[in-house]
Amino acid sequence: MTAPIPAPADNIAEIQQNIAQAKAHFQMTQAVTLCAVSKSQPAAAIRAAYAAGQTVFGENYLQEALGKQAQLQDCAIAWHFIGPIQSNKTQQIARQFDWVHSVDRLKIAQRLSDARTAELPPLNICLQVNISEEASKSGASGQELLQLALQIKQLPHLRLRGLMAIPAPQQDFAAQRDQFSQVRALFDHLNAHGLQLDTLSIGMSGDYQAAIAEGATLVRIGTAIFGARQPKPSPDTDLASKGAV
Numbered sequence: 201m202t203a204p205i206p207a208p209a210d211n212i213a214e215i216q217q218n219i220a221q222a223k224a225h226f227q228m229t230q231a232v233t234l235c236a237v238s239k240s241q242p243a244a245a246i247r248a249a250y251a252a253g254q255t256v257f258g259e260n261y262l263q264e265a266l267g268k269q270a271q272l273q274d275c276a277i278a279w280h281f282i283g284p285i286q287s288n289k290t291q292q293i294a295r296q297f298d299w300v301h302s303v304d305r306l307k308i309a310q311r312l313s314d315a316r317t318a319e320l321p322p323l324n325i326c327l328q329v330n331i332s333e334e335a336s337k338s339g340a341s342g343q344e345l346l347q348l349a350l351q352i353k354q355l356p357h358l359r360l361r362g363l364m365a366i367p368a369p370q371q372d373f374a375a376q377r378d379q380f381s382q383v384r385a386l387f388d389h390l391n392a393h394g395l396q397l398d399t400l401s402i403g404m405s406g407d408y409q410a411a412i413a414e415g416a417t418l419v420r421i422g423t424a425i426f427g428a429r430q431p432k433p434s435p436d437t438d439l440a441s442k443g444a445v
C-alpha cells in the first residue's frame with residue numbers, strides 16, 4: 201500500500217492568502233511565518249512543498265526527522281523541532297535543528313545549549329506554555345515562566361525568541377481567540393520584563409486565523425498543507441498519543 205504523494209503547492213498558496221486576509225481583517229501588521237508541519241509525511245512531500253517556495257518545516261520526532269533531513273540535504277530548509285523532547289535526544293536536536301519550540305524546563309535548555317556546537321549560530325528557542333493547564337499536556341505554567349525565561353536567556357548557545365502553545369482544540373472562533381489571548385498576555389508580560397521576545401508560535405490548521413488575530417508571528421500547519429496524517433505505530437509516535445500532539 202503506497203500512499204499518494206500529496207501536492208501541497210496549492211494548499212500553501214491558499215493558506216498564505218488566508219493569512220494575508222486574516223491580518224487585513226483584524227488590522228494586524230506583524231510578519232507571519234508559515235511553518236509547514238511535515239511529521240508523518242515523506243521526504244517527497246517536503247520536497248514538493250519546497251519546490252513551491254516553502255522553506256520552514258516543523259518535525260516532531262527526532263528519528264523520523266533525521267531520515268528526511270538526510271534525503272533533503274540539497275534544500276535550504278530551516279528545520280524547527282516542535283515535538284516533546286526527551287533528555288537523551290537533546291544532543292542531536294541541538295545540532296540538527298535551527299529552532300526548538302517545545303522547551304519547557306531548564307534542564308532541557310541547559311542540555312541543548314551545552315550540545316549546540318560553537319560553529320553554529322545560537323539555537324533559536326521558544327518556551328512551550330501550558331494554557332489549558334491540563335496535567336497531560338506539556339508546557340510550563342504561567343507562574344514559573346518568567347523565572348524560566350530569565351534563566352534560559354543566560355545560556356550561551358541559545359537565543360530565546362518567544363513562546364509556543366498548543367491550546368486545547370476549540371471549534372468556536374471566540375473560544376480559540378480567548379486561549380490565544382492568554383498566550384499573548386504572557387508574551388507581553390515577559391517583554392515588559394525586558395526579555396525582547398519576537399516570536400509568538402501559535403495557531404495550527406484549525407485555528408490559525410484566530411491566532412493571527414491575537415498576534416501570532418509563526419503558525420504551525422500540517423493537515424491543511426499535506427492532508428490527513430497516517431498514524432503509524434512506532435515508539436516515537438507512541439509518545440504523541442500520550443498527549444503531546
Ligand SMILES: *Cc1c(COP(=O)(O)O)cnc(C)c1O
Pocket residue numbers: 237239260282283366404405406420421422423424444445
Ligand atoms: C502536528 C502539530 C501541528 C500541526 O497540526 P495540524 O492540525 O495538522 O495543522 C502543529 N504544532 C504541533 C506542535 C504539532 O505537533
